[in-house]
Amino acid sequence: MFKFLFMTHSEEDYIKAIYHLGVLNNSTVATNAIAEQMDTKPSSVTDMIRKLSEKGFVSYKKYQGVSLTDLGTQKALTIVRKHRLWEVFLVDKLDFSWDEVHEIAEQLEHIKSEKLTDSLDKHLGYPKFDPHGDPIPSKAGVFTNTTKKLLNEVAINNSGICVGVKDSSAPFLKFLDKHEIALGDYITVLDKEDFDGSLQIKINEKIILISHQIASNLYVKST
Amino acid sequence: MFKFLFMTHSEEDYIKAIYHLGVLNNSTVATNAIAEQMDTKPSSVTDMIRKLSEKGFVSYKKYQGVSLTDLGTQKALTIVRKHRLWEVFLVDKLDFSWDEVHEIAEQLEHIKSEKLTDSLDKHLGYPKFDPHGDPIPSKAGVFTNTTKKLLNEVAINNSGICVGVKDSSAPFLKFLDKHEIALGDYITVLDKEDFDGSLQIKINEKIILISHQIASNLYVKST
DNA sequence: ACATATTTTTAGATTTGTCTAAATTTTATT
DNA sequence: AATAAAATTTAGACAAATCTAAAAATATGT
Ligand SMILES: [Mn+2]
Ligand SMILES: [Mn+2]
Ligand SMILES: [Mn+2]
Ligand SMILES: [Mn+2]
Numbered sequence: 001m002f003k004f005l006f007m008t009h010s011e012e013d014y015i016k017a018i019y020h021l022g023v024l025n026n027s028t029v030a031t032n033a034i035a036e037q038m039d040t041k042p043s044s045v046t047d048m049i050r051k052l053s054e055k056g057f058v059s060y061k062k063y064q065g066v067s068l069t070d071l072g073t074q075k076a077l078t079i080v081r082k083h084r085l086w087e088v089f090l091v092d093k094l095d096f097s098w099d100e101v102h103e104i105a106e107q108l109e110h111i112k113s114e115k116l117t118d119s120l121d122k123h124l125g126y127p128k129f130d131p132h133g134d135p136i137p138s139k140a141g142v143f144t145n146t147t148k149k150l151l152n153e154v155a156i157n158n159s160g161i162c163v164g165v166k167d168s169s170a171p172f173l174k175f176l177d178k179h180e181i182a183l184g185d186y187i188t189v190l191d192k193e194d195f196d197g198s199l200q201i202k203i204n205e206k207i208i209l210i211s212h213q214i215a216s217n218l219y220v221k222s223t
Numbered sequence: 224m225f226k227f228l229f230m231t232h233s234e235e236d237y238i239k240a241i242y243h244l245g246v247l248n249n250s251t252v253a254t255n256a257i258a259e260q261m262d263t264k265p266s267s268v269t270d271m272i273r274k275l276s277e278k279g280f281v282s283y284k285k286y287q288g289v290s291l292t293d294l295g296t297q298k299a300l301t302i303v304r305k306h307r308l309w310e311v312f313l314v315d316k317l318d319f320s321w322d323e324v325h326e327i328a329e330q331l332e333h334i335k336s337e338k339l340t341d342s343l344d345k346h347l348g349y350p351k352f353d354p355h356g357d358p359i360p361s362k363a364g365v366f367t368n369t370t371k372k373l374l375n376e377v378a379i380n381n382s383g384i385c386v387g388v389k390d391s392s393a394p395f396l397k398f399l400d401k402h403e404i405a406l407g408d409y410i411t412v413l414d415k416e417d418f419d420g421s422l423q424i425k426i427n428e429k430i431i432l433i434s435h436q437i438a439s440n441l442y443v444k445s446t
Numbered sequence: 447a448c449a450t451a452t453t454t455t456t457a458g459a460t461t462t463g464t465c466t467a468a469a470t471t472t473t474a475t476t
Numbered sequence: 477a478a479t480a481a482a483a484t485t486t487a488g489a490c491a492a493a494t495c496t497a498a499a500a501a502t503a504t505g506t
Contacts, residue, residue, distance in 0.1 A: 010463065031484055044464055046485055051462090063471055063484060093316075094342040104336050113327050119317040233493065254454055267494055269455055274492090286454060286501060 007057075009110045012079050014038065014048050015057055016109075018068055019076035028065030077141040078117070083109035084130035085120050091131040092124060098131040099173035132173075133164020133183055133219060147222070151187065152199065152215035159188040160220030167217040175214070180204060187220055230280075232333045235302050237261065237271050238280055239332075241291055242299035251288030300364040301340070306332035307353035308343050314354040315347060321354040322396035355396075356387020356406055356442060370445070374410065375422065375438035382411040383443030390440040398437070403427060410443055 007015070017037045021029045031049070035042045053060040057072035068076060086108040090096040096104075118139065121127075128144040129135055135143040148163050162185045165172065176182065181203060190207065191200040197212030230238070240260045244252045254272070258265045276283040280295035291299060309331040313319040319327075341362065344350075351367040352358055358366040371386050385408045388395065399405065404426060413430065414423040420435030 008462080032482090040463095041465065042484065043466080043486080047463075090339070090342075094339070094346055096338075096342065100338070104334065104339055107334050107336075111327065111330050113330075115319075115323075116313070116317070116327055119313075119319070123317055231492080255452090263493095264495065265454065266456080266496080270493075 007075065011048070011052060011055075011057075012075070012110055014045075014052060015068070015072055015076050016079050016083075018058060018066060019073065019080065022067060028067045030065050034066075074141060077137045079109050081137045081139075081141075082111070082117055084134060084136040085117065085124060085127070087130045087132075088124050088127045088136070089120060092127075097173075097177070098168075099170040099177070101131060102168065102170075129164070131183075132168040133162075134168075148219040149222070150216050151189070151201075151218040151220050152197070152212055154189045154220060156189055156192060158222070159186065160222050161186055162218060163221045164219035165217055166219060172217060179208065179210075181218070186223075187218075230278075230298065234271070234275060234278075234280075235298070235333055237268075237275060238291070238295055238299045239302050239306075241281060241289060242296065242303065245290060251290045253288050257289075297364060300360045302332050304360045304362075304364075305334070305340055307357060307359040308340065308347060308350070310353045310355075311347050311350045311359070312343060315350075320396075320400070321391075322393040322400070324354060325391065325393075352387070354406075355391040357391075371442040372445070373439050374412070374424075374441040374443050375420070375435060377412045377443060379412055379415060381445070382409060383445050384409055385441060386444045387442035388440055389442060395440060402431065402433075404441070409446075410441075 014034065017034055018029050021033050021037060031042050031045045034045045034049075038045070049058060049060050049066050052058045052072070053066075056069060057075060058066045059069055060066045083105045086105040087098075087101040090101040090104060091098055121139070127136055133148075135146070137143050146163065149160075150166065151160070151162075154160055162181065162183055164183065165176070185203050188202040189199055190202055193199070197215075198209055199212070199215045200207060200209050201215075237257065240257055241252050244256050244260060254265050254268045257268045257272075261268070272281060272283050272289050275281045275295070276289075279292060280298060281289045282292055283289045306328045309328040310321075310324040313324040313327060314321055344362070350359055356371075358369070360366050369386065372383075373389065374383070374385075377383055385404065385406055387406065388399070408426050411425040412422055413425055415421075416423075420438075422433050422435070422438045424431060424433060424438075
């Protein structure tokens with residue numbers, strides 16, 4: 001019964017990729033999509049999918065895409081939980097900046113010790129969000145529910161608090177640092193340009209102009 | 224030139240094993256000794272040694288045993304450093320007991336990020352010893368030098384401070400916890416039994432009898 | 447020194463995760 | 477509906493890390 005509990009790093013990374021791709025469109029995930037996400041070849045993905053299917057982590061019919069089983073979803077959530085807790089650790093305790101933590105968390109998420117995860121959670125004060133504003137699932141796999149929207153969807157003269165980024169790539173995060181835009185900042189949309197979709201916003205008592213691309217990668221929570 | 228810098232977990236574990244076996248008798252290390260330490264077969268060791276030799280981490284002549292090169296020693300020291308720093312983290316920051324940390328550190332020692340190691344070191348206050356009293360090499364690979372001896376080598380009526388354990392297996396550590404023997408304790412040897420080599424010691428204002436086996440696995444520093 | 451025991455290496459197989467190239471299935475286009 | 481395009485799978489290969497069994501080298505003991 002407990003024959004297949006152990007997962008390799010690679011299996012865990014695939015499960016996580018399938019999870020992230022699956023929650024977006026909440027349907028089956030395509031082989032090519034996984035291959036792109038994992039930076040591997042579709043044939044490698046097919047091989048791994050077959051293995052994960054045999055182990056009961058995904059359900060799969062040839063040519064029909066793949067989706068996580070309950071067991072697979074549970075596994076994915078513990079990996080996501082570990083990943084995001086370690087990111088909080090690196091930023092809060094070791095003074096890393098938010099653009100440096102993902103790669104290291106990609107390694108730390110595979111450390112196997114339930115007690116370690118729970119102790120870390122406690123040590124960090126049971127954080128609900130990681131440094132990029134992404135929610136951290138509880139030990140039971142439950143997310144804190146928040147109603148956030150993208151900044152470019154906020155109507156003129158409305159305000160919100162910056163609570164997350166959609167693109168958490170290092171270049172974007174460094175851009176935000178450079179222009180002093182951080183999570184927790186209070187943002188008011190003053191104007192939108194029809195011409196290029198750019199936005200005039202008030203942030204930290206300053207009025208700045210940001211492109212549509214920036215605005216469509218910043219999450220805000222209505223106040 | 225920088226073609227072979229990456230090491231797998233397995234390669235790192237072998238290098239570490241060779242390091243630990245080599246510092247003890249400071250000569251070449253036998254294939255069988257490595258196999259026993261790593262819980263693998265001698266044939267697997269031979270294969271790995273050949274690979275490590277090609278990568279420049281060990282020097283090796285067939286049938287003549289193996290020893291670390293400067294590069295290999297340097298690599299071993301960074302792994303030992305990471306292992307012991309993580310053990311300190313687990314005990315000091317996450318309230319693990321000293322018998323629980325080795326297995327997890329065995330995983331954490333392979334996390335690749337020089338900045339992480341150095342930040343962790345700083346976060347922990349640049350500790351010089353791990354929870355078992357083993358010295359932590361500095362970033363430059365230098366150990367704090369201490370003159371410790373085994374408790375069974377201490378003469379009657381002499382005292383010392385308990386600074387480490389030779390056997391750091393969980394059963395021994397739990398035994399010490401149970402009998403309230405901890406690092407930092409002040410110990411006086413009151414008597415030695417010729418019959419079985421057991422020792423009468425004073426520790427924490429109490430007089431107890433410990434076997435030769437216990438005494439020969441406790442390090443003390445003369446006061 | 448020679449036979450025996452021990453240690454070490456080699457040969458060949460297995461598992462895991464990956465790849466390329468070719469075949470197959472599904473989807474899109476006319 | 478037939479054909480072209482795209483997605484997916486299969487076949488066959490490879491490197492890494494391990495194993496078993498057999499061969500070779502070294503060490504030991506009388
Ligand atoms: Mn991340
Ligand atoms: Mn990962
Ligand atoms: Mn240890
Ligand atoms: Mn290890």
